[in-house]
Amino acid sequence: MLRSDDLINLQQQFQFLNTPIVILDTEATGGNLYLDRLTEVALVRFDENGITTYQQLINPEMPISDFIEHLTGISNEMVTEAPRFADIADELLAFLQDAVLVAHNSRFDYQFLRLAFKRCGRHLSMLQLCTVKLSRQLYPQHFKHNLDSIIERFNIHLPQRHRAMTDVAALTQFLSHASTEKAELWQSAVRKHITPGLFPYWLTHTLATQIKALPDEYGVVLIWHAGSKEPKVRVCEHMFQDMCQKFQAKQAQDWFASIERIEGISAIGLIDAAMIASRYHNAQKNAFYTVQFVANEHNLIQAKIRPLASERGAHPPFGVFAHPKAAKKALLEWARKHGFCPKQLDILPQTLAQDAKCPIQLSKQCHGMCTHLNDEATVTQGLQQLAQELPIAGWQTKWAPHISETDPVTGVSKEWTLSRSAVQCEDGSWLWDAAVFQALKDSLRKSKNIHS
Helix, strand or coil: CHHHHHHHHHHHCCHHHHCCEEEEEEEECCCCCCCCCCEEEEEEEEEEEEEEEEEEEEEECCCCCHHHHHHHHCCCHHCCCEEHHHHHHHHHHHHHHHCEEECCCHHHHHHHHHHHHHCCCCCCCCEEEEEHHHHHHCCCCCCCCHHHEEEHHHHCCCCCCCCCCHHHHHHHHHHHHHHHHHHHHHHHHHHHEEEECCCCCCCCCHHHHHHCCCCCCCCEEEEECCCCCCCCCEEEHHHHHHHHHHHHHHCHHHHHEEEEEEEECCCCCCCHHHHHHHCCCCCCCCEEEEEEEEEEECCEEEEEEECEEEEECCCCCCEEEEEEEEEEEHHHHHHHCCCCCCCCCCCCCCCCCCCCCHHHCCCCCCCCCCCHHCCCCHHHHHHHHHHHCCCCCCCCCCCEEEEEEEECCCCEEEEEEEEECEECCCCEEEEEEHHHHHHHHHHHHHHHHHHH
């Protein structure tokens, strides 16, 4: 199946990348990344030490359907004595590390492998080259670019389709032919379709190693710049890919030159990642506004609108607003509803003269009695109880008292208690953080869309 002349040619054709290459194919019990499992893996690795091949049947620990057995030729009997993925994980990982993964529909094979490694407590982070995209660029005159079409187009002879090594052999023959026939386009096309992008020549070995160590999953990337005591914090859905994409940014070389260290912390999802990020002092300033009730020099309780970015306290905030005007409007409506004197609370318009009569009294909505003023203790107690009715910015419905998040691969779950858009921490304090607030909104919106 594998032809030595093709392998030798590809060893030469990939040298310009100056990085190991792994041409790979997998077979599985089906196409669901979370429910199905791998049944076979095969690869050819090209690196400075030469050419290495590897193939292995895998016990999926679940039945193989008649349809999949007919498609791949892999039966339940064939994998009964085969090792589980966890048994070969370390051996396989050694072939994949530091390499660019080349596969037909590479995202599918990569994600299947990545999740399989995650289930057994390891992580896989690789650059990828999809041969479907490569074929489309090199041969735009053809309409179809699936593997069967490529096999027919280049008259590739194989003993059997949908076995991992035979499909790898098909890819090696296609790539070898294309690298010769389209020599003038070969290098530029290969570079273009490696995603998220090759590591640049100017990146230090230390930073390259740290980026390659980032799990390609939800989490928080901590970036220490020279001379900074606190790290910059990035919440990412795919930490490895997100950092690799920074190579393409303007002035990327200068930005990375100022970095001393990069570290990733895995999370089970968006909310968990935002909660982890809140531990670090990089909250967006003045992201929202809240209401604070304080005593003035005459010991009268007044309402103050102040910025709210990220803070912990004994209680959740009284209202969350996108800007001060919204907070002022909500306060006036709330005071009118519950009978609190807006003049005493100091929430009347600032343009009102100091000795002017209260407009609420003039509008005959108040008769000047202000019964709450006779007992400050009553006012304070009432404010604390009724202030919980101040609205939350950007969300019109009441939030449930609890929200949870589950990693679909490992099944690990976390649950948080919510109150007035704040999250209760393990020590009993309440956290309000702009990024966590946005993560909660996004999560609840997705959940609503799923169930609607």
